[in-house]
Amino acid sequence: MTQPTHYTITELAREFDVTPRAIRFYEDQGLLAPRREGANGLRRVYSPRDRTRLKLTLRGKRLGFTLSEIRTLLDLYDSPTGTTAQLRAFIDTIAAHREMLQRQLEDLNTTLSELTAYEEQGRALLAAGIDKRARRSKAA
Template sequence: MTHYTITELAREFDVTPRAIRFYEDQGLLAPSREGASGLKRVFSGRDRTRLKLTLRGKRLGFTLNEIRALLDLYESPTDTLPQLQAFLDTVVRHREILERQRADLDATLEDLAQYEAQARVLLEKNAAAANR
């Protein structure tokens, strides 16, 4: 069975050890402890997968509670209808949010392109007037 240190996971996923400890505190990760004092965290392949999915969920805008629920669904039997419905509801809600954000972003980019074009025209006019 493969094990990982907090440093290895932090390096692999480009996050700080502090972020990993935070996710542990939030119940998203459950490393075992080693050493005489029990302070050394040892992460399993399960923890690595949960961290990967947690970071993906954060990038998509999911809350930690939503991520936790999705992770629990990921590890539960997939034939439970209430769990599948909750998963579907969460995914649909976030897809709708992301689509609205994309539309807002597209509109903003279009506005910026127009402002940029107007500024370039004004600069060219000013440059031509200065050269006369």
């Protein structure tokens, strides 16, 4: 089966389960560059390259990349492959994102530990309160 040579905004929205508004937003951010057709160029026509860029944009968002980071990675993807500068920029972007995620993970682990301690304290207080009431009712 051959791949289509162009896509409509509706087709891409359906395929990737996003709204046409989201696709237009990515276009405004310079992540997609559809061709314009029809009266006054109102109809957007997306190429296989745009489809791939949308797919990579959505994957980048799921991985927590900012739109700026995604744009950098997409631009690297589009540039001639095999250049040392391209690979360094790619590695630098990935490393910076990994470091940010590592800091977030440490923060989350700290928060989870604190919440566990608070929960245990609350349960202990609750159990102590129930025990006191049970002893009072037996004494009466």
